[in-house]
Amino acid sequence: MEPDACIETSSMIRVAVLPVAGIPTLLFRDYAAMLLRHHTVSLNSIRSFYTEHQKSPFAHQPWESGNLRFKFMLGGSPPSPWEDFQSNRKILAVIGLCHCPSSPDLHSVADQFTAACKSYSSSLVQRCFAFSPGDSQLEEESYKGSNLVLFPPADQQTQEFHLQTMVQDIAASLLMEFEKWVLQAESGATILKTPLDSQASLSSEEVIKAKKRRLGRAQKTIGDYCLLAGSPVDANAHYSTALELTRLTSDFFWYAGAMEGSVCALLMDRNGQKDPDLEDEVKYRYNSVILHYRKSFIQDNAQRVSPLSFELEATLKLARFLCRRDLAKEVVELLTAAADGATSLIDASDKLVVYVEIARLFGALGYHRKAAFFSRQVAQLYFQQDNKHAAISAMQVLAMTTKAYRVQSRASSEPFNVSGQTYADGGKIHHHSIVSLFESQWSTLQMVVLREILLSAVRAGDPLAAWSAAARLLRSYYPLITPAGQIGLANALANSAVRLPMGTRCGDPALPFIRLHSFPLHSAQVDIVKRNPAREDWWVGSAPSGPFIYTPFSKGEPNHNNKQELTWVVGEPVQVLVELANPCGFEVMVDSIYLSVHSKNLDAFPVSVNLPPNSSKVITLSGIPTKEGPVSIPGCIVHCFGVITEHLFKEVDNLLIGATQGLVLSDPFRSCGVAKLKNALVPNISVVPPLPLLVSQVVGGDGSVMLYEGEIRDVWISLANAGTVPVEQAHISLSGKNQDSVISVASETLQSALPLKPGAEVTIRVTLKAWQLVMTDADAAAMITLSGIPTKEGPVSIPGCIVHCFGVITEHLFKEVDNLLIGATQGLVLSDPFRSCGVAKLKNALVPNISVVPPLPLLVSQVVGGDGSVMLYEGEIRDVWISLANAGTVPVEQAHISLSGKNQDSVISVASETLQSALPLKPGAEVTIRVTLKAWQLVMTDADAAASKGVPGTSAKQVKDGSSPMLLIHYAGSLRNSTEPQTEPVPPPGRRLVISLNICVLQGLSFVKARLLSMEIPAHVGGTHTKLVQLEGDSTVQANGSERQTDRFMKIDPYRGSWGLRLLELELSNPTDVVFETSVSVDMENSNDRESLSNCSCTEFADPKTRIDRDYTARVLIPLEHFKLPVLDGSFLIKGSQISGTNSGRCPSFSEKNIKAEELQKADMKVNPGMSGDFIIAHEMTAMEVLVRNNTKETIRINLSVTCKDVAGENCIEGDKATVLWEGVLTGIAKEVPPLQEIRHIFSLYFLIPGEYTMLAAAVIDDANEVLRARARSNASDEPIFCRGPPFHVRVNGTA
């Protein structure tokens, strides 16, 4: 079997094209490609090379219209056993290709070529083409007489012409050889045999049979040569004779061969023109060919050789001839028959060829699924061969099937319709189009095919193909794959990535799934307003700014389709929220992910993210627009599993739509627990050139102004340009409620300051007049308040009012009117006097039981300083002073303060003892109590809330939300009324005062992460050691240079290297509008010792302050000396506000923060062997020492003890089985450790048994102070405080 067989194959002259004398492969391909163009040579053109030596046997050769056809076999082919049967199977000519510069010796080239030709005994013509010879080679004579043809270096065209001439020469030579052969065959008596004929020595019967058949076979062969010589008429004549003769001798095999030849002659004669009659003729004859091949099947030698392959070849030839859409049915039948026949083929490669051909023909017919099916069969045959080349072939064949199975790699499929059509109608997609998105999803087949591709790619050693297949498999079919399988695929991805060069890109995304979450809108501060240059008031008619979806003012604007418009500014960072999902059972590490910007005008910042199994995350991707123009963000670029891929949002959106309709197996986001499908639309984003950016701040006060009704006050608002371009135009207008309250705005100040350069600042004055507090009800006007003062204790009844009206005093009872009103609602009375006056609702006010009690004290409260509201940054701690005054007439005898409302935690302490000590509070007396507040953390209620951060508008909302705590003061006068003793059995009631602490929390520094960096240096420090020791010994530490200070943190042990120097790295980000400066100080937990604290922070930690600009993140390094850190959590950081000395008062632009690292300050102890020897040896006294260091500023008394345990954990110093003897004291050692110093306790051990021991030093601290108690987290004051050093492992070697 041969691939590419068609009916015309019989007329093709087979030419072997061989590489000669080490021609480079690439050049060989180039030259061969040049040669392959000359596959057809017209008879007309070779006439000049042709000389008629004798009368040609091809009498009817069509010299004008005919031609010779070549079939070039690159690299040659082994001889076929069927050469005699079909002459076109013979290699009739050999062409060698040689590149002269790579083989200088032409003589040896000629020799090599001759040697190569030897294996083609059937060849009639041999030529060796030598390209680009040097001058010396051109002159060389040695090769003369051989078949070497030199192609002098020339331009392409000349060379091709030269080549054409040489091919024509070969064609002519071949033609002459054919003539010779035919003449010889006609006269001679060659016996033609095929493998079908018995190979054994001929019996007499066989000889007679062979003689009879000889003539017919000879005629058939002559016909073959006529075909090769391009003379169909001659061929036909010979074939007719052959048909007759073979039929008579019932030589069916040769009969079928002759018939095949005759069809070829027929087609050649028609010169490629087809008509239905011809087709019928071909069909008829070929059916007979197939029939006769089948007939020639001989049972004897069926094991060895079978004409089946010829039958199948004929079937395929006919199918190829008929292969047209309208004859599909017949072709399908032929191909099905061929496929059936293929199963009984013996040779595996024959089977392969049949399947390849069937697949090709189905493909040509447009039956892609059939083609894919047979391609897969081919791939499976390749799989059985189990070698690398077969695996490569299998992979290539399978790659062709991917289109039919709809699993093609995105790299090979046609580019997507990126226009985003599905978004055009606002995300509404018709059902039919949804279904069509998931057309032909045969998941079972797709998985099998992808798995086979993966397998073949792994075998073929193509990591990229393997990666791509694994990625497609994992992404599309993860719900059908078991967790173990998923992990296997992840490993396959990782293994492939290892073999790929860094930064390889792949068209097929793997995990995670990424969808667009939202575009955070600009905060109100940086709102963008369209500019209308035609008008002076250019902001009018612009897009509405503010929270309104619809404003009537924008109605005139042509409303572009309902797509959201988004404007970004060059140079200002932008953010996009995307949601990642990992629905698989393994952790996905995304090395980097950033926005994919096709418009190339955005610098995207990569971030890395870790997705635990079955989880999803919303992350913020940011970037900075660099150029003006529209921005399109179709997806993200993800670097995951070692390969860079692009994940398009649209694909995931389609997937999710399919999931909601039940067309796709699973929704990756839902399986990760994300409940709601949010259809985020990609807005039209455009980038505009840099704009100025004003930031505003109210000078003085905390940003809010507290006015009494009718009060007039000037407020100064400073505007600074934080952008990069100057502000050229500015206009101030008012919006919102109570616009009347703004009496004047000094807009002329702003105008005169224009243009406002970047960084420049202007302060404008706004005069405010507080409005009247109005009763919310409209009826209020009709209501009046009647007042009075109770004079005596006892019950009060108020049945009505005394009215002096129309000159007469009358009593109006409420009850009468109430009855009237009830009657009016029932329709019994003519009219309701209140309703007719426009009062809508009947309120049924009940008269309560009123009783009068003796005078009570009355506390009024006021927040000292400020406007009554406190503005704090997150985590800030501030003292607020609240003054309480007794406005009553009796003293306050009892008082109790409690908290209520939300965020009670934010009140750290209330100095209730101050209030208690001030009791009894006489009338008119005043007491001021301190309340320490700590601002709470702003919690994002939703991920979207991140969009609106640090905007004062939102913090104002916080106040309204009632998130502030309230102080409740319950107080009362004396228990017994002093004026009228014993008359009242019931004590007079107390009172309650509610003080609402108006706290506005602004977002402050946010804590990103903390790391503890260990700066341990190994031993052998050398000279510096002694110096340090001296420093240590010096009790007064001189903190002059920073170098020394840092040195102080480092402890160096001659045996262990350095320890103790650790750096706490805090990463803080500043999302606010102000600049933070952080400095580090140590909080000794001694609140009453403020001076020493500040001292401490100045001397010991006078590190440069870290400045964190707005919208930036910075790292703060805190050197820690022997600090044991509690668990790093949110509560770890206390941000204390300290007013720095340089800025007196609250500086508006700088808010200075001190971050105090709380550290566990306790005694730190170590057990060291006293000797520096490498080993501790048994049966020898070993000196040891315990080092105890006190890190606090106070002397600590401890009770130290040392234990030693063996590997089993048994105490080996005490007890019956003690294996260690000791000298010195080991338990109950009372020591006193001076502040910030260390002591040693020396003892010796004598180990009886070699082995491993663990030594542990522990101490009980006597009279621990509060600091230590707090650090040790002990509750009871009498609880002993323990302190324990790290275990010290000792290895004791035997003496032997």
Next chain:
Amino acid sequence: MASTACFMIVSKNDIPIYEAEVGTVPKKEDAAHQHQFILHAALDIVQDMAWTTSAMFLKAIDRFNDLVVSVYVTAGHTRLMLLHDSRNDDGIKSFFQEVHELYIKTILNPLYLPGSRITSSHFDTKVRALARKYL
């Protein structure tokens, strides 16, 4: 006599919406894949054949090795495909007609989106019962 049979319903968008191995031959590892591959390939032929006849039952339209593919095309161009190795045209025809009826009942369900997977276990049970009866 053990028989191999694989039944599938393919929606007009070429999505398999129901599949069942209804043969009596014990299940083999990759046989199910192979059956689906054959049925998938046969769609090409069904696509042409469906328009050449007015009958819904297309009889055996394709084969691979010993396995024959019989197809029944509904008016909505949903294809009921059966891969089998027995020659029992009448039984297959009755089977298809009954399954067609079941399928119509399924698409009458207002909660079923035509073209999506049939997950009803009732349908599955009925189809298997029909297969036992006719095949």
